[in-house]
Amino acid sequence: MPSSNGPLYLGFDLSTQQLKAIVISSDLRVHYEAKVDFDADLSSKYGIKKGVHVNEAEREVYAPVAMWLEAVDLVLQRLKEKNTPFDRVMGISGAGQQHGSVYWTKQGEELLGGLKTGETLVQQLSEKAFAHPWSPNWQDASTQKECDSFDEELGSENALADATGSKAHHRFTGPQIMRFHKKHPDVYRATSRITLVSSFLASVFLGSIAPFDISDVCGMNLWDIRAGKWSEPLLKIAAGEDGIESLKEKLGEVREDGGGSMGAISEYFVGRYGFNANCAIAPFTGDNPSTILALPLRPLDAIVSLGTSTTFLMSTPNYVPDPSYHFFNHPTTAGLYMFMLCYKNGGLARERIRDTLPKSTTADPWAVFNRVASGTPPLGQKTKSDRAKLGLYFPLPEIVPNVRAGTWRFTCKSDGTDLSESEESWSSEDDARAIVESQVLSLRLRSQKLVHSPEEGMPPQPRRIYVVGGGSLNPAITRIIGDVLGGTEGVYRLDVGGNACALGGAYKAVWAVERKEGESFEQLIGQRWNEEEATVKVDEGYRKDVWGAYGKVLGAFEEMEQQVLAGEERN
Numbered sequence: 001m002p003s004s005n006g007p008l009y010l011g012f013d014l015s016t017q018q019l020k021a022i023v024i025s026s027d028l029r030v031h032y033e034a035k036v037d038f039d040a041d042l043s044s045k046y047g048i049k050k051g052v053h054v055n056e057a058e059r060e061v062y063a064p065v066a067m068w069l070e071a072v073d074l075v076l077q078r079l080k081e082k083n084t085p086f087d088r089v090m091g092i093s094g095a096g097q098q099h100g101s102v103y104w105t106k107q108g109e110e111l112l113g114g115l116k117t118g119e120t121l122v123q124q125l126s127e128k129a130f131a132h133p134w135s136p137n138w139q140d141a142s143t144q145k146e147c148d149s150f151d152e153e154l155g156s157e158n159a160l161a162d163a164t165g166s167k168a169h170h171r172f173t174g175p176q177i178m179r180f181h182k183k184h185p186d187v188y189r190a191t192s193r194i195t196l197v198s199s200f201l202a203s204v205f206l207g208s209i210a211p212f213d214i215s216d217v218c219g220m221n222l223w224d225i226r227a228g229k230w231s232e233p234l235l236k237i238a239a240g241e242d243g244i245e246s247l248k249e250k251l252g253e254v255r256e257d258g259g260g261s262m263g264a265i266s267e268y269f270v271g272r273y274g275f276n277a278n279c280a281i282a283p284f285t286g287d288n289p290s291t292i293l294a295l296p297l298r299p300l301d302a303i304v305s306l307g308t309s310t311t312f313l314m315s316t317p318n319y320v321p322d323p324s325y326h327f328f329n330h331p332t333t334a335g336l337y338m339f340m341l342c343y344k345n346g347g348l349a350r351e352r353i354r355d356t357l358p359k360s361t362t363a364d365p366w367a368v369f370n371r372v373a374s375g376t377p378p379l380g381q382k383t384k385s386d387r388a389k390l391g392l393y394f395p396l397p398e399i400v401p402n403v404r405a406g407t408w409r410f411t412c413k414s415d416g417t418d419l420s421e422s423e424e425s426w427s428s429e430d431d432a433r434a435i436v437e438s439q440v441l442s443l444r445l446r447s448q449k450l451v452h453s454p455e456e457g458m459p460p461q462p463r464r465i466y467v468v469g470g471g472s473l474n475p476a477i478t479r480i481i482g483d484v485l486g487g488t489e490g491v492y493r494l495d496v497g498g499n500a501c502a503l504g505g506a507y508k509a510v511w512a513v514e515r516k517e518g519e520s521f522e523q524l525i526g527q528r529w530n531e532e533e534a535t536v537k538v539d540e541g542y543r544k545d546v547w548g549a550y551g552k553v554l555g556a557f558e559e560m561e562q563q564v565l566a567g568e569e570r571n
């Protein structure tokens with residue numbers, strides 16, 4: 001219970017499988033939390049699985065917008081049942097899963113501005129507010145043709161990455177809009193505004209369409225980061241025959257300032273839940289940019305987010321884009337950038353391997369997986385002469401590398417030579433360790449150019465690794481992260497476990513409202529953040545021998561990916 005009567009701040013995380021909310025005070029203490037789990041709470045009504053619908057024939061993945069509206073009322077209801085004093089909430093911010101787009105009608109914009117407190121959001125908005133009832137999800141892989149056009153438009157994938165921070169990706173909103181337009185031209189024309197998931201959620205709270213956020217806009221392949229404006233040639237191909245001006249109108253403004261207020265909260269929330277009428281709606285951002293705001297992240301520290309997707313995040317002053325990863329504008333601090341790797345095959349791929357093992361007899365569904373993964377030696381080598389086991393486990397088409405769904409198992413010698421596809425089949429026990437190793441080896445391979453030596457005598461690696469998201473609660477996984485990635489100061493779990501992204505949103509709201517003229521997010525949060533209270537050390541991190549052993553097979557891991565890519569048709 002909050003002891004004072006000071007202001008409170010609310011942060012949201014509208015991710016793939018849940019809507020989470022967290023309420024904190026100015027001193028960053030957490031007071032109330034609530035969540036809605038889409039499968040557990042809403043699947044009977046919306047028929048989703050793991051938060052989404054899948055149309056395998058076209059490799060489409062999409063989520064019902066109405067379900068998210070229903071989740072907003074439900075999560076607030078749950079906070080209300082915990083006696084959250086909404087009248088003390090002075091700022092709201094939050095995050096949305098990245099890249100997803102929501103297509104509003106003109107009537108939707110009007111309805112949003114005049115919501116009645118006696119009816120729910122879903123009752124008032126679901127039928128008429130959206131030109132399309134679905135939001136393409138980040139797991140969608142239907143846009144290869146459009147991605148080819150995007151990469152070609154600026155000359156090469158290198159040129160596209162240089163301008164927009166990323167080469168073309170299936171899930172990025174620009175290629176998605178281009179396909180949407182071709183597939184549903186009438187719906188496109190009936191669309192008055194397009195929001196990202198982050199600006200969709202902000203719009204609901206604001207009661208009018210919110211602008212894009214300076215960081216989340218970088219997940220569209222449409223924003224020229226170097227020039228700080230929309231890329232006209234890219235808008236042009238996305239807009240097609242309807243022309244660039246109509247798309248510009250649908251997209252609207254991009255807000256440069258990640259803080260401040262976009263306006264006061266919609267009366268709907270004042271009347272229905274008792275929010276303070278002066279509560280500021282700060283810009284919302286993407287779920288990954290929001291996650292880096294869950295702590296005052298220093299350059300050379302890294303975050304590994306183990307949600308539905310696995311992401312690897314760093315904050316850096318250097319803009320060094322490359323087609324193999326992503327750069328975004330930092331969500332709060334001009335001159336900083338967010339480096340990101342993103343994998344579709346994160347939590348759900350690990351769950352698949354877990355489910356091939358005998359069922360756990362305890363309440364923890366991960367108990368057997370953890371025992372097996374921890375009990376298996378690194379790279380499955382019981383003795384030095386055993387061959388090292390390397391696998392790729394992609395139940396979904398992957399982003400890095402861009403290959404179709406499949407499982408591949410290879411072996412090599414300890415020094416990384418003599419790589420070959422494994423002829424004997426492996427046991428599920430071998431897979432349990434190998435899937436986690438494989439996911440972390442990919443992070444190490446792709447982040448090695450971004451890190452340097454944190455202290456004299458140490459090889460290049462991150463200094464601290466912070467783990468967040470559902471999988472961060474798993475000790476076997478965090479130990480393997482330390483084994484493979486190192487971290488000279490160790491591996492730390494943010495104490496809020498799976499709630500880091502929502503917490504980042506709440507911190508952003510505190511900074512947005514309470515900052516003094518020119519005070520940066522890092523300054524304000526850095527002064528109030530208590531590292532000892534907020535984190536738990538879960539692994540010592542860098543261990544020379546085992547880190548070195550993984551280093552020797554890193555080249556073989558890369559070669560395995562190249563062999564798999566060479567044998568595949570592209571996604």
Ligand SMILES: Nc1ncnc2c1ncn2[C@@H]1O[C@H](COP(=O)(O)OP(=O)(O)O)[C@@H](O)[C@H]1O
Nearest residue numbers: 015016017018307308347366469470471473474
């Ligand atoms: N103890 C655990 N060990 C490993 N994975 C876990 C554990 N607890 C939860 N997870 C995984 O976390 C994932 C959900 O993480 P979360 O960060 O809440 O996801 P998202 O934000 O993408 O909705 C699930 O796929 C689940 O398998």
Ligand SMILES: O=C(CO)[C@@H](O)[C@H](O)COP(=O)(O)O
Nearest residue numbers: 015016097098138307308309
């Ligand atoms: O596509 C990306 C990032 O580029 C994903 O990270 C999404 O942003 C969804 O995240 P989670 O639901 O796993 O948090």
